Amino acid sequence: xxKPVLTKSKAIIIFLVFALGYFISTLLRAINxxxxxxxxxxxxxxxxxxGLLSGAYFLGFASVQIPLGYLLDSKGPKKIVSYFLSLTIVxxxxxxxxxxFQILLLSRLLIGIGVGACLMGPLTAYRVWFQDETQQRxxxxxxxxxxxxxxxxxxxxxxxxxxxxxxxxxxxxAILTFICIVLIVLxxxxxxxxxxxxxxxxxxxxxxxxxxxxxxxxxxxxxxYGSLFAIQTLWAGPWLTRVSGYTPEESAKGLFLLYSSLLFxxxxxxxxxxRFSKNISDAVKLLRWGAxxxxxxxxxxILLGPKAGAIxxxxxxxxxxxxxxxxxxxxxxFPLNNAGKALTSFNLLLxxxxxxxxxxxxxxxxxxxxxxxxxxxxxxIAMSFVLLxxxxxxxxxxxxxxx
Numbered sequence: 001x002x003k004p005v006l007t008k009s010k011a012i013i014i015f016l017v018f019a020l021g022y023f024i025s026t027l028l029r030a031i032n033x034x035x036x037x038x039x040x041x042x043x044x045x046x047x048x049x050x051g052l053l054s055g056a057y058f059l060g061f062a063s064v065q066i067p068l069g070y071l072l073d074s075k076g077p078k079k080i081v082s083y084f085l086s087l088t089i090v091x092x093x094x095x096x097x098x099x100x101f102q103i104l105l106l107s108r109l110l111i112g113i114g115v116g117a118c119l120m121g122p123l124t125a126y127r128v129w130f131q132d133e134t135q136q137r138x139x140x141x142x143x144x145x146x147x148x149x150x151x152x153x154x155x156x157x158x159x160x161x162x163x164x165x166x167x168x169x170x171x172x173x174a175i176l177t178f179i180c181i182v183l184i185v186l187x188x189x190x191x192x193x194x195x196x197x198x199x200x201x202x203x204x205x206x207x208x209x210x211x212x213x214x215x216x217x218x219x220x221x222x223x224x225y226g227s228l229f230a231i232q233t234l235w236a237g238p239w240l241t242r243v244s245g246y247t248p249e250e251s252a253k254g255l256f257l258l259y260s261s262l263l264f265x266x267x268x269x270x271x272x273x274x275r276f277s278k279n280i281s282d283a284v285k286l287l288r289w290g291a292x293x294x295x296x297x298x299x300x301x302i303l304l305g306p307k308a309g310a311i312x313x314x315x316x317x318x319x320x321x322x323x324x325x326x327x328x329x330x331x332x333x334f335p336l337n338n339a340g341k342a343l344t345s346f347n348l349l350l351x352x353x354x355x356x357x358x359x360x361x362x363x364x365x366x367x368x369x370x371x372x373x374x375x376x377x378x379x380x381i382a383m384s385f386v387l388l389x390x391x392x393x394x395x396x397x398x399x400x401x402x403x
Contacts, residue, residue, distance in 0.1 A: 015138055031153040069341030220323070222356075261317055
């Protein structure tokens with residue numbers, strides 16, 4: 001089935017509008033790493049509380065992924081992304097006015113649900129509207145936009161805190177989200193205007209989860225990608241302040257370095273990856289060689305302890321870039337009429353993994369300190385748990401992808 005031919009200007013507009021939504025999504029995802037000292041102080045949060053609060057975003061995000069796949073395939077990204085972002089505004093306003101941990105947790109959950117379509121919606125649209133090479137480049141550049149969102153959650157937010165506070169930051173994010181909804185309504189094409197055959201037979205969800213290639217990526221999606229999200233969006237910050245001895249301002253600068261490195265990595269990745277990964281076979285080869293790189297860096301970080309600072313976490317982020325091959329590979333493994341369900345099923349793995357690991361890391365740190373293990377060593381034990389689960393998940397992928 002031929003894909004619709006879009007003018008270059010139309011394709012750019014579609015990308016930019018969706019990119020704004022994903023920018024908001026990742027900024028909200030990572031912002032707790034910057035405002036965590038304020039939240040811990042104001043609400044007297046433990047490491048486990050902080051992990052649960054930040055992880056609630058991922059739980060909300062994950063909870064809508066399966067129904068989201070059906071909604072995207074049937075109703076299209078224009079309606080679904082705009083409807084979901086409306087719920088995001090509710091969550092942001094609740095978070096900005098929260099008086100206790102329970103309201104913080106509920107609002108964080110609502111935010112996660114609301115932004116649940118901000119990546120899968122565009123990826124489904126690109127799968128239908130863009131040619132394969134353009135699709136891969138757009139997917140990679142969306143990840144670059146995500147890095148810009150995380151970048152904006154560090155130093156820019158830290159600079160705003162003295163003047164408007166973390167609550168004021170969230171009110172402004174609610175306004176930006178409303179603007180994004182308006183742009184989606186105005187500029188994103190209706191789903192029925194595409195050449196996607198709505199009457200084509202929809203595959204079963206079980207067909208996706210029983211697919212051998214999909215199953216080979218299940219542990220890596222949960223542990224490797226999930227722990228990457230957990231560290232990038234929260235635990236790199238507390239490591240810098242509580243293990244490396246950074247001040248909150250120095251930590252924000254360290255996070256800025258981490259997210260800047262991701263930004264430039266995804267920019268180069270988006271430009272070059274279509275030349276090296278043109279199909280699933282290419283993606284598998286690159287994953288086999290590239291996926292363990294960040295585990296090697298994580299070993300070094302654990303061994304260095306307090307000497308492991310922002311530059312080491314930046315290298316960890318850069319070395320994790322090969323994991324981004326998994327999503328477009330999953331998209332290419334299924335027919336167009338199942339693209340939404342396949343991508344959202346895989347996203348479910350990533351974000352359930354992120355929720356579980358973000359919380360478990362905090363629980364391990366709390367447990368270590370309760371039994372009189374030093375804070376530094378408690379962090380090391382938590383990261384060792386991440387290392388081991390990710391390593392065995394990689395071995396599972398190696399074994400399954402060779403069969």
